[in-house]
Amino acid sequence: xxxxxxxxxxxxxxxxxxxxxxxxxxxxxxxxxxxxxxxxxxxxxxxxxxxxxxxxxxxxxxxxxxxxxxxxxxxxxxxxxxxxxxxxxxxxxxxxxxxxxxxxxxxxxxxxxxxxxxxxxxxxxxxxxxxxxxxxxxxxxxx
Numbered sequence: 636x637x638x639x640x641x642x643x644x645x646x647x648x649x650x651x652x653x654x655x656x657x658x659x660x661x662x663x664x665x666x667x668x669x670x671x672x673x674x675x676x677x678x679x680x681x682x683x684x685x686x687x688x689x690x691x692x693x694x695x696x697x698x699x700x701x702x703x704x705x706x707x708x709x710x711x712x713x714x715x716x717x718x719x720x721x722x723x724x725x726x727x728x729x730x731x732x733x734x735x736x737x738x739x740x741x742x743x744x745x746x747x748x749x750x751x752x753x754x755x756x757x758x759x760x761x762x763x764x765x766x767x768x769x770x771x772x773x774x775x776x777x778x
Contacts, residue, residue, distance in 0.1 A: 637750050637759035641766035642740035647777040649732035652739050653709035655776055656728050659686065665772040667765045668692055682706045690718075693761050699724055722747040739773060741766055 645652055655661050659676050662669040673687040684703040689696055701716040701724075714726045725744035730737055743762055750758050 636744065636746040637755050637762065638742065638744045639759055639762040639766055640740060640742040641763070641770045642738055643770035643774050644736060644738050645774055645777050646736055648735065649709050649730045649737040652730050652737050652773070652777050655773065656730060656739060657706075657708065657712055662688075665769055665776055667768045667772065668762070670696060673698070680706050680712055686714075688716075690724075692758055692765070697722060701726075720747065720749045722749055739770065741769065 655665060657680055658678070659672065659680060660678065663671070668690045670689040670691045673689065676686060677684055680703050682703055682705060684706075686701045686703075688699050688701060690699055691697075697718040697720075699716040699718045699722075701714045703712060703714050705711060705713040710730050712728045716724045716726075718724060723744075723746045725742075727740075727742045729740045731740075743766065745755075745758055745762070
């Protein structure tokens with residue numbers, strides 16, 4: 636299993652940050668592993684929402700069938716999903732407010748036969764690079 640996280644402090648309110656992070660139509664603006672959605676995409680996420688996303692890690696695409704497990708605006712969304720080759724994925728996005736600034740964090744979890752050993756370490760390394768880049772892109776969007 637590989638678990639990776641990244642966070643960034645932002646000079647923006649939690650509401651402004653949340654508006655970007657929680658809108659699935661804006662994932663392509665900041666989330667570097669996001670390669671597109673399949674099917675209908677709701678304008679906002681709520682607990683129980685189901686989505687299908689194409690993600691890219693290590694230059695390889697995987698289709699993830701997501702379910703939104705928890706949604707607490709403007710601070711938390713948790714999703715779980717499964718992909719090809721039995722890969723299970725978790726995604727948690729959190730925003731905390733510190734007055735006029737906020738902190739955004741993202742955590743991903745990958746498990747399955749395809750993410751063990753050397754390949755698991757490579758997935759973990761690539762995911763960390765992508766999450767750090769995603770947080771940098773987010774910072775430029777909300778600055």
